[in-house]
Amino acid sequence: MADKLPPTPKLDELEKGPWPSFVSEIKMAAKSSLASQDLLGLLERSYNEKIGHWKHGGIVGVLGYGGGVIGRYCDLPAEFPNVSHFHTVRVNQPAGWYYKTDALRKICDIWEKRGSGLTNMHGSTGDIILLGTRTDELEPIFAELTAIGFDLGGSGSDVRTPSCCLGKSRCEWACYDTMALTHDLTQSFQDELHRPAFPYKFKFKMSGCPNDCVASVARADISIIGTWRDNIRVNQDAVLEYTKNGLNIQKEVIAFCPGKCMEWDGKQLDIDNSTCRRCMHCINVMPKALRPGKDTGATVLIGSKAPIIEGALLSSVLIPFWKPVAPYTDLKDLMGRIWEIWCEEGKNRERIGEFIQRMGMGNFLETIGVEPIPEMVAHPRENPYVFYEEYLVEDDEEEGQDKN
């Protein structure tokens, strides 16, 4: 089929240069896929016209699932009939994105037969993205995927596919088992993942330490970031070794310590752990000399999202220190309480972070039964508009009266 490739002078420019070319990928796929051939033509057209040629997707999917497929239709179906439908299938990746080649090959085989042959490894939420197929292929694809042990990920107003850094599998800093937690939550929340019933999407991301290698703090409704409570473990000899090899501790480490809690006298590195912020910087610079403490766990944060529509949010502290112990019942219970109030009072398309801001964090905590603590705020309020909730009345000076 290769000789049938449409002329793509613009796109061809993107086959030049050292970085792997997605155009070459589409061309490779086009060898065995008419859809990919048409995609080439359509994309060349977009490159000429400086505009996309896709329409709003309708609701397409597999039986009994409310998510996992993004419907997509081309606005030039007559000219590009093979991409008139071009739906993507989101396949839930294994935690940590580890694969055996046989599993991957099986996915490729399905996708060669039933789709464009194009993928994203992976989408930015973390799924395997199978890019472009027709409505009538969806059921067969789903059946074949489950047969090889894979299932669909989330889309729509549901729990989205959780993802995590590789954690304890290959990182010395993992303060809890991110992959175990991710797998467990994904399995526990299959119903919430496949049957959208929330006001909007809800994402989980798990990072093993404050370096946050899955960017959880910026793009997850629940961000679980590993940390420790006790002291940084210091190997003074190894510290000295680093300095001998040219590390300037004062300039490269201490000057950047946000806790201002380190001192170096040329021989001994002193850390005042009581004001260490667990930022990881010193450990990052001297991985052979410093290690997180032994009393490890995680900080649970809530509410980050992209800007649409009230402005972007980072997640904020919900539980400063949580000990993740399977089956994580405490966390799941908490999720239940959070979802309950959000489903009840959340507005359509209102993410949990926006919801908390609208109802007030104090009120939110009250509803979900969590004590307010100073770790949850950067600082207490600056404005004096306090909603005092009780007041005394003259008749009965001794008794408080609830304003509500």
Next chain:
Amino acid sequence: MADKLPPTPKLDELEKGPWPSFVSEIKMAAKSSLASQDLLGLLERSYNEKIGHWKHGGIVGVLGYGGGVIGRYCDLPAEFPNVSHFHTVRVNQPAGWYYKTDALRKICDIWEKRGSGLTNMHGSTGDIILLGTRTDELEPIFAELTAIGFDLGGSGSDVRTPSCCLGKSRCEWACYDTMALTHDLTQSFQDELHRPAFPYKFKFKMSGCPNDCVASVARADISIIGTWRDNIRVNQDAVLEYTKNGLNIQKEVIAFCPGKCMEWDGKQLDIDNSTCRRCMHCINVMPKALRPGKDTGATVLIGSKAPIIEGALLSSVLIPFWKPVAPYTDLKDLMGRIWEIWCEEGKNRERIGEFIQRMGMGNFLETIGVEPIPEMVAHPRENPYVFYEEYLVEDDEEEGQDKN
């Protein structure tokens, strides 16, 4: 009259202790003032009842002035007839709060005759506050005050009495002549000060250096804070001297430098002036060794205020570096442009800082003819909701079209 003082067991408690007692002051005044006697009784009553006994003030003042007097009436006139009227007179202080005793004594004489004999030296805006008199005394007081060279300060929706730190008169750090500027502005804006015609109050405060000893950044619609553009003047010998006398430069100076721009090798203090933030800290700690540069001037900031009602504001940079040269025409011109748009489009009781936020700083700058520069912001916008103002249309690709 002293024997006529009402019993004040509660207030008497406040005559104990080492700090000067305002109760003793009221008692002293009460020796020659019936109003102060009644004030004692009324205040004792407030101390017993835990509530004030003053009513909203009506509009009282002197002929032709819209401000300068705060009307005040007691809600128990029958019991305390001598404070049934208890208006305060705001007298514009001389810049820097310097006095000769003869001038002060003359004020005391007027106030002995025509008021309670109580004052605030000074009010928090900066005025001499003459505390408590009757409506019919206002005109005579005003006449006598002007006769000894004093005039009223501001109140209501006008320019409020400007104030300043003592600047060059006694401080080695003053980067411009705060008292000269304050006096000049006060004189130039007499009409704006005495005849309220703005949407709300408008305050000026002048500090000679970034230490900001009149707290201008927190409570002035225009805050003028001295600074310098060139290099901090360093006397290395004097630096050494400080260290010999026990100063730990690394811990007490460098660790606090917000510009992270200092280095000390035990002999020489190096400052990278290009990233010095003119914070004053190092100079404050070593006044004999370090001095502001020679190319001095001021930063003009705009918009601070107390929280009512949209929340407190600090002033923000309007002119990063301004050379104050009498008669300061450039600044006064700018004020004219600012007041023009504010009077035209500002809402009632909307301070300039709130106004700028409502109309957008970019739009505000455009109206007053000031270029937007990055010094005005802590950082550029984080949210992507940009009001692009022009777009191209198909017919005429070459020409921009103004959205407005």
Next chain:
Amino acid sequence: MPEPTRKRVTDIGPPHYEQFLPPAIKENYGKWLYHEFVKPGVLMHVSESGAKLFTVRAGGSRLMSIQKIRMICDLADKYCGGYLRFTSRHNIEFMFTDPTQIDPLIADLAKIGHPVGGTGRSITSIVHTQGWVHCHSAATDASGIVKSVMDGVIEHFTHSDLPAKCRIALACCLNMCGAVHCSDIAILGIHRRPPKIDHANLKKTCEIPNVSASCPTAAIRPGTVDGMPSVVVEEDRCMFCANCYTVCPSMKLNDPLNDGVSIWVGGKVSNARHEPMFSKLAIPYLPNNPPRWPEVTDAIINIINVWKGHARKNERLGEWIERIGWPRFFQMTGIQFEKLHIDDFKHAGLTFKRSAHLMF
């Protein structure tokens, strides 16, 4: 530019400051080179010319009688050739060139009850407002608390013994006339009971639409009460700003049972080291307990002691808290953190802790 206005002879403005400057200051105006602290409350400024000026700073009770002003004038005549000044925080400064005059002046000041201090790493006078002495809005008295607190912390006025300057301010209502919102420690008069409406008089004294419009949370709406046109307040929504009372005397916020003060900490104004900062809520409510407000005084002394005991040299209260973190501030001071500490006004979300920078 707006033309200088001289249309009426009235607008003479304040006297020119020059006539009030002591000769030593006139001569060295703009020529000062450096200063030293001679002792607490006493500064020495040295000029390029070599001239030395000594300043003695006396604590002022801002509310002063003309009798006291005259006594102070007597001292200024005696020691300073008839010149004196007041500071931006209402203290009184005596300036002269002869250092042997320092101690006699201090002794004379003591006689009329004025301590000397407030310089360097100290507490200086409390900026404050009118309270029950003059203002209709006051949720607490000003001068009484100020006197009580200053009595309690006077050692830090007369000794320069703190990690850094500590600026205390008091405002008797949310209008915050003292601009207390950027103080190391702020004492703020607060109401806690929604407006008690004088339905009988409201229609007479105020415009109903203005009253409803005045409420920033839209808690007020027009309504008929006991057959009279008036307004109704949805009490849940009241945040006690008293804006309605400012526009209408029939919306009384003052209430003896519920008024009191809140304590705010960690603000600053200077640009030294850290940029200026707002104060943050430390204690949401302490009762009005005249004449000496012991709860307020104790709370402030406690905060100062904890700060003094733990901060590094040069760390203002807010800078210290920023380094050690708010959780530890609450823990060390024993102040209870509660829901009310969490912001819920319009920028609330920006005060949430949006990182994993935590201390345990």
Next chain:
Amino acid sequence: MPEPTRKRVTDIGPPHYEQFLPPAIKENYGKWLYHEFVKPGVLMHVSESGAKLFTVRAGGSRLMSIQKIRMICDLADKYCGGYLRFTSRHNIEFMFTDPTQIDPLIADLAKIGHPVGGTGRSITSIVHTQGWVHCHSAATDASGIVKSVMDGVIEHFTHSDLPAKCRIALACCLNMCGAVHCSDIAILGIHRRPPKIDHANLKKTCEIPNVSASCPTAAIRPGTVDGMPSVVVEEDRCMFCANCYTVCPSMKLNDPLNDGVSIWVGGKVSNARHEPMFSKLAIPYLPNNPPRWPEVTDAIINIINVWKGHARKNERLGEWIERIGWPRFFQMTGIQFEKLHIDDFKHAGLTFKRSAHLMF
């Protein structure tokens, strides 16, 4: 708690990761002690057991054909016993215990066009989204810009030669699927023309009240156009969020003449040193210039070079800018500061410079 759901056989969830872990990882799971950079793109992790694991990281084009995946599988079979993984930024990682395999693998990767790098103080793959390849919302293409930029900065992928990590991300519209809002450098597809309304079809395709309600600035109101019920947009108020288009296909924002990209800088996600930060607007508009978007590539290379030339070791782009100040950033990069840089959304006032901390 929500019960784990197993009601339908369908919900099997993803395969358990354990079956996909290479033996060396299974054995040392949770036992890793430290790591070293062998060379750019190659990590060595050392376990408590003394075991060493080598990782070779290959740059991925996220958009991959099954053909390429199979080639990669071939390499994983050849070198890694059939195991491999992908990273959170879409790179491909090969892990094995025998260091002599490093160079042959790298050579084999080169043959199929995949460079090795992205570790340490480098630029790694650009997180991005769909663009014209798949999304109806796209204001620009994703893969084309990403390819062009990566070609331009590849030396910083293959060499660990920067002051710190530099994370670039691209989103093709304000929905920001890549969560680009916390990137060192973000490339954002933007619209600049208010919706072109398809009045003929609007009533058929959309609910008019929903369309008006969708606009956060209330720019849209119902109206009759050419006799047809439709909506009218007050163009001044449009901030190009495309929320109306999300709810209604007849409100088209895509526009070839005006769409393009903006560049944002200085964000970060890690807690290392500075708390996480949002990216800030650097360049409000660059044109869509396919196929290689030279303006975008040049702008990014310029920013990186200036940062690389001036930052201290360990300073992420945003940390460096915070130290030197935004005025100098604009000056050094030659980027023009303009009105559009100044925030005018709801927290705008908090972005004004509210201190005298200035650098000249």
